Structure formats: C-alpha cells, structure tokens
Amino acid sequence: MMQVLPPHILEGYHRARVAQVLAASKRAPWKPNPDRAHSPNTQRLAYESQADIIGLSGTAGWGKTDLMLGLAGNKHRRSVIFRRVFPNLRAIIERSREIFGDGQTHADDSFNESLHRWSLDGGRGMLEFEACQRERDKYKQRGRARDFYGFDEVTEFTRTQVEFITGWNRSPDPRQHCQIVMSFNVPSDEQGSWVIDYFLPWIAFLFPQKFTHPNPAQPGELRYYATIEGKETECPSAEPFQHGEETIFPRSRTFFFGTLADNPHYDETYLAVLQSMPEPERSRLLYGNFAAEATADPWQVIPTAWVKLAQQRWLEREKPDMPLSGVGVDLVRGGKDNMATAKRYGTWFAEVKKTPGVNVEDGPAAAGLLAQSLEGEKHIGYIHMDVIGVGSSGFDSAKAIWPEKVKAVNASEKSDYLAMSKTDPPRPLFRMANVRAEYYWRMREALDPEHGEALALPPGSEVVSDLCAARYKLLAGGVIQIEPKDAIKERIGRSPDVGEALMMAWMPPKAGAKLLW
Secondary structure, eight states: OOOOOOHHHHHHHHHHHHHHHHHHOSSOOOOOOOOOSSSOOHHHHHHHOOOSEEEEEESTTSSHHHHHHHHHHHTOSEEEEEESSGGGGHHHHHHHHHHHGGGSSOTTOEEETTTTEEEETTTTEEEEEEEOOSGGGGGGGTTOOBSEEEEETGGGSOHHHHHHHGGGBOOSSTTSOOEEEEEOOOOSSGGGTHHHHHTHHHHHHHOTTTOOOSSOOOTTOOEEEEEETTEEEEESSSOOEEETTEEEOOEEEEEEEEOGGGOTTOOHHHHHHHHTSOTTHHHHHHHOOTTSOOOOOTTBSSOHHHHHHHHHHHHHSOOOSSOBOEEEEEOOOSSSSEEEEEEEETTEEOOOEEEEGGGOOSHHHHHHHHHHHHTTOSOBOOEEEEOSTTHHHHHHHHHHHSTTTEEEEOTTSOOOOEEEOSSSSOOEEEEESSHHHHHHHHHHHHHOTTTSOOOBOOOSHHHHHHHHOOBEEEETTTEEEEOOHHHHHHHHSSOOHHHHHHHHHHSOSSTTOOOOO
C-alpha cells in the first residue's frame, strides 16, 4: 500500500521545496500584497495556504490573476492557466510579461508566442496558457500532467471539464505540492452556479441570508473531500481510510474572499468604474455579493426564481399521505449520464434518484432498478419513460412488468397542447413544436407563482440548473420550440437528466389530457 506521510511532515517538505526552487531561480520571486494595518492580506493568506484546491472570489480587482501567476512562478514546476476561450487569455499573458519579464529583466525566463508557453528559470519551470471552449475539448488535456492548474473565471467552465482536466494533477517529485486554484466572480447565471455547491461551506458562512450548510467554514479553513461510489463526500480529516477494498485519500479544499482593499495598486478610477455598473453586476463586482439575484435570460423557458420558490415550498411541507401519482424516468444504457427517476405525489415531488449509466447495462437492468425505486408503493398512477434512442429497451422491459402503467414519451412527436392565456375567457396563445416543448411548457405553467399549481420541488442546485438551462424560440404562427438537448449538454457539461425526469413525472399520461392526481 502507498505510504502516506503525516500532514505536518508533508507541509515541511512543501516549504523546503519552495525554498529550493526559489534559491535556484535567478529572478526575484513574486511577492503577494502586504498585510493591511489591522488585518492580514487575503492574497498573502491564499498564497501561503497548503490546501490542495483553493477557491478565490470576492470583489473584482483584488489580485486573483496575479496570485495564480505568482504560485505558478514561485511554487510550481509544471503549471497551466485556463480560460474558457483563448482570446480572454490575452490580458493574463500580458500581465505575465510584466511579472516574468520576457527575457528583458530576467534572462532565464522566455515566452514562446506560438506555443503560449513560458520557460522559467532556464527551463526548470514551465507555465502554459490553454483554453477549453467546447465540452469535448477537455479530452485534448488527457494525460498532460501538471502540478498546478489555475482556472480564471472558472464559472465559465462546466464542472465536468474542470474535474476531467485536473485528473492529471500530479508530479514525479514527491516533495512537490500539487494544487488547483479556481478564481471567479459571483456567477451571473445558472451555468456557473456549480461553484457555489463546490465551495458551499465557506459561501454559506459569508452569506447566511441566502445559503445554508450544516457546518459552515470560515475563509481559509481546510475541509477534506473524497469521491466514494461516485458521490463526493466530506471527510473528517486528510487521513486515508479504507472503503471496501479501496484506500481513500481525501484532498483538502478551502476558499478565500478578497476585496479591493486587499490590493494597494487599485485607484479611485477603477472604483468609479465598478460603482457606475448597473445592478446586479454592480453588487457582484463591487461587493462580491453572492446574495445578488441573477439577471434572467428573456428566452429561458423556466425562470430560476420560480424553481427556487418551489424548492422553498418543499422545505415547508411534509410529504402528502396519498398514493404515488406519477413517475418520470430519464433512461440511459451505459455511458456517463445518469438514469434519473422522479416520483410525484400530487404537487409534491420526492428527491430524484440517480443511478450512474455504468450500472444500467441494458433494458432489463433499467427495469430492475425502477422496480427497486417503486418497491412498497401500493398504487402507481402512471410511469412515463422516454423512448428515444437507448430508452426503447428499458421501456419494453418495464412495460412487461407494469403493462397498464408504463407510458412512452417520444419527445420528437407532434403535440396538440395549446398554451392558453389567463384572461376570462382564456384564449390560445402558443402551440408546441413537439412533445418536448409540451412538457417544458407545462412545467413552466405549473411553476408560475401567480397562476400555477404551487408545486413543491426537491432541493439542490442540480434541480435548478436542469430545469432552468433550456432556452426557447417563438416561431412563426406562435409555435414554441425548445433548443436541442445537445446544446444544453454542451453548455452545462452534462445531460439534464434530473430536470427531464421531473417534467415527465408532471406531464399527464395522455397528450392534451388533464392532470390526474
């Protein structure tokens, strides 16, 4: 079994290694901003942190980018800094020229413009600049080991991109501390909201008026996480432990919140720029306010605020004492997506059960897993299952078990559903391009806080992200068309399985029919 040294011994190795690297360097090391009169500087605290994964946020302009460049130049040997699209790296590259000198003041540092790569200290260190614009671009980083990964504006990336790329965060030198740094401003939409879950203990400590966590963490406090059976789990310490036949090694994580006061180089001109911005960007960039509400996309099918109201109702209600009204199943067969099963009791939805695709090898396996989810239910109103692609085999197997209950949902089929106005008398407003548009629009109408059905949806950012990710178009003749599922997957980095299951659980068992409790 791999030998693991105690954390305090490892920390000593890390500090000694940094001293060794800096002693070999012929250039002056980058230094973090000095402490303020009555409080430590956030940039310095983050620079000295021994966490494996560090989140950096707060106001604009406190020095997040400089910190990543300083870590790469001083403490690491093989480093990379990412932006989602390459043109956005230009400002970081220009700042790196000021810090590393481009051979003008530090003869042993040189930048290769065509490779976008620094050779530091005569080749003893390397810093690359990379982009990952499309979800599939992450595979270009396969096997490219670095001991430092920096993500500037990590909210522009999907979580799956970040986790795949950093799978090679390693070094052949056991004394080299390997780190990942994620810098970001407050997310402006649901696409980047995954970082809030990722650093929730610290964000909940800073913004308790909006976020909750059973054990909040102060900025800079270390917490430890490991992935166990496909689920991220918080661990009590960094000590390795046995789980079945596997030895689990938790990684440490922390978060820092900086402000403009941490940066002695900013002036009132930049402050005036931030103060002049419209809300909610002003609150996000000037104050780093995670409690500020996001600006809604006018073509977002389901408004974020409506979903969060439904989640608040879930917290305030008990599960109703009634038979199971409907079930929605988003099927998979193998692959990286999840099989999602949503159960509805009237207007109350249970937490969605997810099963990794690797455990759903065929249709009978999908039907067996569904049977486990429905075990103990005395009555089932209906079971909706998608039948496009891999769903057909699971549908056939489930139909053999519940012949009267299982109903096929073919998202591409024609829909006769009409969205009606709220006037008296009501009149037709929109037609649906297909069944997929129908179940999205039905969920939108049901979540409408003024005219809807007061649904109670389970908590979690995945529910919000999945239901709020889709955009729509209004075609000629008043036809609602939802953007392709592949476009949503490209934007959020995964399939919206949970949202699709919830919407199928709400949709009535027959197109155009009234919902039956």
